[in-house]
Amino acid sequence: MNRHNIAYYLREGFKGIFTHGFMSFASVSVMITCLVLTGTILLVVLSINVTIDDMSEMGDIRAYVDESYSEEQARALEDRLYAVNNVARLEFISNTQALEELKSEFEYDSWLLDGLEYDNPLRHSYHIWVLDLDQYNDTIEEIEKIPGIATIISSTASVATLTRIRDVLGTASVVFMILLGAVAIFIIANTIKLTTFDRREEIAIMKMIGATNGFIQAPFMIESLLLSLFSAAAAFGLEWVIYYFLMQNGLSAIEQISIVSFADVQYYFLGGFVAFAFLFGVLGSSFSTRKFLKV
Amino acid sequence: MIQLTDVYHDYSAGIHALKGVDLRVDDGEFVFIVGPSGSGKSTLSKLLTAELHPSSGKVIVNGMNTSKLRPRDVPKLRRTLGVVFQDFRLIERMTVYENVAFAMRIAGKSPKEIKRRVSYVLDLVGILHKARRKPTELSGGEQQRVSIARALVNNPQTIIADEPTGNLDPDRSLEIMMLLERINDLGTTVIVVTHEKELVDQFDKRVVAIDGGLIISDQQGGYFQYEQT
Numbered sequence: 001m002n003r004h005n006i007a008y009y010l011r012e013g014f015k016g017i018f019t020h021g022f023m024s025f026a027s028v029s030v031m032i033t034c035l036v037l038t039g040t041i042l043l044v045v046l047s048i049n050v051t052i053d054d055m056s057e058m059g060d061i062r063a064y065v066d067e068s069y070s071e072e073q074a075r076a077l078e079d080r081l082y083a084v085n086n087v088a089r090l091e092f093i094s095n096t097q098a099l100e101e102l103k104s105e106f107e108y109d110s111w112l113l114d115g116l117e118y119d120n121p122l123r124h125s126y127h128i129w130v131l132d133l134d135q136y137n138d139t140i141e142e143i144e145k146i147p148g149i150a151t152i153i154s155s156t157a158s159v160a161t162l163t164r165i166r167d168v169l170g171t172a173s174v175v176f177m178i179l180l181g182a183v184a185i186f187i188i189a190n191t192i193k194l195t196t197f198d199r200r201e202e203i204a205i206m207k208m209i210g211a212t213n214g215f216i217q218a219p220f221m222i223e224s225l226l227l228s229l230f231s232a233a234a235a236f237g238l239e240w241v242i243y244y245f246l247m248q249n250g251l252s253a254i255e256q257i258s259i260v261s262f263a264d265v266q267y268y269f270l271g272g273f274v275a276f277a278f279l280f281g282v283l284g285s286s287f288s289t290r291k292f293l294k295v
Numbered sequence: 296m297i298q299l300t301d302v303y304h305d306y307s308a309g310i311h312a313l314k315g316v317d318l319r320v321d322d323g324e325f326v327f328i329v330g331p332s333g334s335g336k337s338t339l340s341k342l343l344t345a346e347l348h349p350s351s352g353k354v355i356v357n358g359m360n361t362s363k364l365r366p367r368d369v370p371k372l373r374r375t376l377g378v379v380f381q382d383f384r385l386i387e388r389m390t391v392y393e394n395v396a397f398a399m400r401i402a403g404k405s406p407k408e409i410k411r412r413v414s415y416v417l418d419l420v421g422i423l424h425k426a427r428r429k430p431t432e433l434s435g436g437e438q439q440r441v442s443i444a445r446a447l448v449n450n451p452q453t454i455i456a457d458e459p460t461g462n463l464d465p466d467r468s469l470e471i472m473m474l475l476e477r478i479n480d481l482g483t484t485v486i487v488v489t490h491e492k493e494l495v496d497q498f499d500k501r502v503v504a505i506d507g508g509l510i511i512s513d514q515q516g517g518y519f520q521y522e523q524t
Contacts, residue, residue, distance in 0.1 A: 004405055205384045208344065209445065210374035211401040212367070 013222025377446025
């Protein structure tokens, strides 16, 4: 690219946007919609991931030891449990410790539990954390087979459901991205095609006086890049507004789900939006100008 | 130098536009290519600018074989040529100055060079005083002068003028032809494709006559004579 011509490319690129203002508006709108929808789905998927991670962090498998086992016998199960595939770590909770925890949960009514320490009805148990949530059910089945493990309480259903939702949404976001991306490229290509069609005679003249395809395409490329980058910036702003609006209107109050912090992902979103917009712009303009360059 | 060797050109509709043309134009020559409509002279002109490629034979323009040119090298060929069209082909939204400067911008020249050269060339063709006008504000003759200035501005080896006086009255046509002759005197090869007998006969130049896709006469100081054949 000749440096003397950069100002010309930019000037012509800007002019092109306003030559077909309505089409420019349409392509910007479609691109913003595409990016915001994809971004929102991505935020949901990320939040589900955080929720699943939190659930596994909480050690949501609780394995209760047979009530006939003494504390010493119960502690001896630790090696067998560690031998189970996919167990990351575990924590032994004696029945005494469990009673203390129960009392602390009762707070002011803990006197109701007074005296139980002499004939503790609670069992020894283990909190178990797993490595891979996808093997969650298999891990539980293996733990159940260990002699001395009487009962297991887990959130199998909720983890499985969340994993399924995450997978479906993950696929949906990819499909959305492809479909809306194709629509965005189509709209941009048509906007640029209108500008090139308007200037087809000029293009033919340029070709005859020795202009390279790069020289002819550059202003159209700039036009579509400007449209795309504006869309990316607007989509990022809108995504930010939507996120904070939902957080302030009750989403953050739902304890069962963990919402990913927008501040943690904002640079990835901005980078992703700009990258996608850049791709839309380049593809859109190259599809539309090719036809007019065969002179 | 331009050299066509046994050049054939067939259009897809089965029309044989050129049937074995041999032609050599040396540097600094002034050549009229004449012939009736459909004789093949415009096809010949388009072969020189690489708008068309020969079906067979060889076309060498300023040292480049057009059949072997890669698409991305076509602009390089065209920058060695200045092309003048019958319908001027000026960009209407640009001023006279901008139209001429644009050809230099395309060639990647610096703003300083552009400023100096464009003023010189506009002065040479006698249109400098209308540099700020738009093409639509000019007469046909003036527009053709601008077109010639644009063709000349990158100092091409050859100027190819395809019916440059087709849209002009006889007086303006003569002026344009004299301008092209003057440019030729400065060392640029000039090839004029035309069917205007009176105009050709006023100049003592080489005349190549084409009819039916063949060169039927090629004479230095010749006359417009395809009608006699």
